[in-house]
Amino acid sequence: MEKDSFRVRASRLFDIPQDIPGGLLHIEMTGDREVFVENHKGILELSENEVILSFGKAGKLHIQGSNLAVTAMNPEEIRLSGIIGNVAFGG
Amino acid sequence: MQKIINFFLGSVYVRIETSYPERFxxxxxxxxxxxxxxxxxxxxxxxxxMTVRNFRRLPDVVRKVPCRVHITEKNGLPFFLHRFRKRKALVLGCMAFCVAAWIFTSFVWVIDIEGFSGLDTEKLNENLRKYGLDVGVYASGVDVDAIKNNILIEMPELSYVSVNLNGAYAYVTVKKRSMPPEILSKEIPCDIIADKDGTISDITVKSGTPQVKRGDAVIKGQLLASGYITGRAGTTIITHADAEIRADIWRKVSARMLKKYEKKVYSGREEKVYTIILPKRRIKLSFNSGISYAKCDKIIETTELEFFGGIKLPLALECETFREYKTEASFFTDAEIFDELGQDVHSCLIPGEDAVEKDSDFVTSSDDTFAYATLTVKHNEPIGEKREILKNG
Structure with missing residues (x-):
């Protein structure tokens, strides 16, 4: 198992949410209609059925579904809408 | 909220053709x-x-990603206004309207006075004018505090004055001061005398010597309770007489009316004259020199003009209708006289007053011109006023 970074361990020690100092992904979903991802590092692939987001060295986030579209985006946050079927982490 | 902001900033719907949409x-x-x-x-x-401002920054992206960008739709206020760029008169008119609205709302056009029942309106208006609040004055030049202070000094009958300026409106709120009643000091010896004629219905003397009893008829000025008290030993002391005395007061209420009257017969002809009323001016909209009718009714209808949403304008439209009529001599019937005079005499009654006679007594004058009605009424009310006992008398 991969060892947690110093920031993640420190945030766990001080009871701080780990997404803030650790740079981990923060994902919020509204049913299967919308997904909001914080701390991403950009879009790697974009199509109606699949969106792959990078979150740095840690890996990728695969969002699969239909009619997927980017509702809003800035360097740190992205909001996707459509019919979301599957959200998975992958290398 | 964001939609409103985007509307004001303007937005474009852009078609982007690129092999690398993710990179874009x-x-x-x-x-x-x-x-x-x-x-x-x-x-x-x-x-x-995206917003127009962001679209202008798109070349930074386009330089790095091979793509074709094409605007398919434009929305928002900047594009709407852009359509009018060649219609200079319209733009100037809008600007002139805004400037005129700004200038006109800088002046006081309406003065709304509240809480002024039973006080001298003319005196208050005069004082407001004197200290700088009048229709047509520049609102920023009105010194609200000075007006309040000066009016309170000038009008001691007021206990409170507030002046609020809201656009073209000036709201003046006043409150009447409750003056304490003039009470004769309890230390001063006095008698109680009748201040009107009547029959005593109830008498309770708290201090002093009663001079009348229940059922006695008294006349105005008669002593009801004396401030002199004679003790068992025959000594007399002078005190401040105090009593609750009620009496039945009788009075006659009468009314009269002319039996003959002039009946109006309208000819059906009428003329209307319209006038625009400005705060200090009247502009007549009709060009005819005058009304030619010998006898006519004049009906004035004034409509205060309002802007959308009920904002009052300092303008009013007055419509004067002149309706021609001729007169014919007519006489009221007995039934009409009976009804009319009956209502007149009963309208003279004070609340709580009872009519002693059920029906009014009707008489007609000797020349048959007038009809009279009289009614005797009874009212139970407090009687008596205090009169100081002067030491030399």
Whole structure:
């Protein structure tokens, strides 16, 4: 198992949410209609059925579904809408 | 809220044809170019909506990603206003309207006075004018505090004055001071005398010697309770007489009316004259010199003009209707006289007053011109006023 970074361990020690100092992904979903991802590092692939987001060295986030579209985006946050079927982490 | 902001900033719907849509979007995010409403048309064609300001920054992205950008839709206020760029008169008119609205709302056009029942309106208006608040004055030049202070000094009958300026309106709120009643000091010896004629119905003397009893008829000025008290030993002391005395007061109420009257017969002809009323001016809209009718009714209807949403304008439209009539001599019937005079005499009654006679007594004058009605009424009310006992008398 991969060892947690110093920031993640420190945030766990001080009871701080780990997404803030650790740079981990923060994902919020509204049913299967919308997904909001914080701390991403950009879009790697974009199509109606699949969106792959990078979150740095840690890996990728695969969002699969239909009619997927980017509702809003800035360097740190992205909001996707459509019919979301599957959200998975992958290398 | 965001939709309103976007409407004011203006937005464009852009078609982007590129082999690298992901790269395009990542660069947009990197340069801080916000977009929304993204949709895919094909694998290499996307549509996004962005503000005009962000669209102007798109060349930074386009230089790095091979793509073709095409605007398909323009929305928002900047594009709406852009349509009118050649209609200079319209733009000037709008600007003139805004300037005129700003200038006119800088003046006081309406003075609304509240809480002024039973006080001298003319005196208050005069004082407001004197200290700088009048229709047509520049609102910023009105010294509200000075007006309040000076009016309170000038009008001691007021206990409170507030002046609020709201656009073209000046709201003046006043409150009447409750003056304490003049009470004869309890230390001063006095008698109680009748201040009107009547029959005593109830008498309770708290201090002093009663001079009348229940059922006695008294006349105005008669002593009801004396301030002199004679003790058992025959000594007399002078005190401040105090008593609650009520009496039945009788009075006759009468009314009269002319039996003959002039009946109006309208000819059906009428003329209307319209006038615009400005705060200090009247502009007549009719050009005819005058009304030619010998006898006519004049009916005035004034409509205060309001802007959309009930904002009052300092304008009013007055419509004077002149309705011609001729007169014919007529006489009231006995039944009409009976009804009319009966209502007149009963309308003279004070609340709580009882009519002793059920019906009014009707008589007709000797020359048959007038009809009279009289009614005797009874009212139970407090009687008596205090009169100081002078030491020399």
């Amino acid at each position: 979007l990542n660069l947009c995010a990197k340069f801080g170019i916000a977009f929304w409403d993204m949709s895919n048309e094909a694998i290499d064609v996307i549509f996004v909506r």
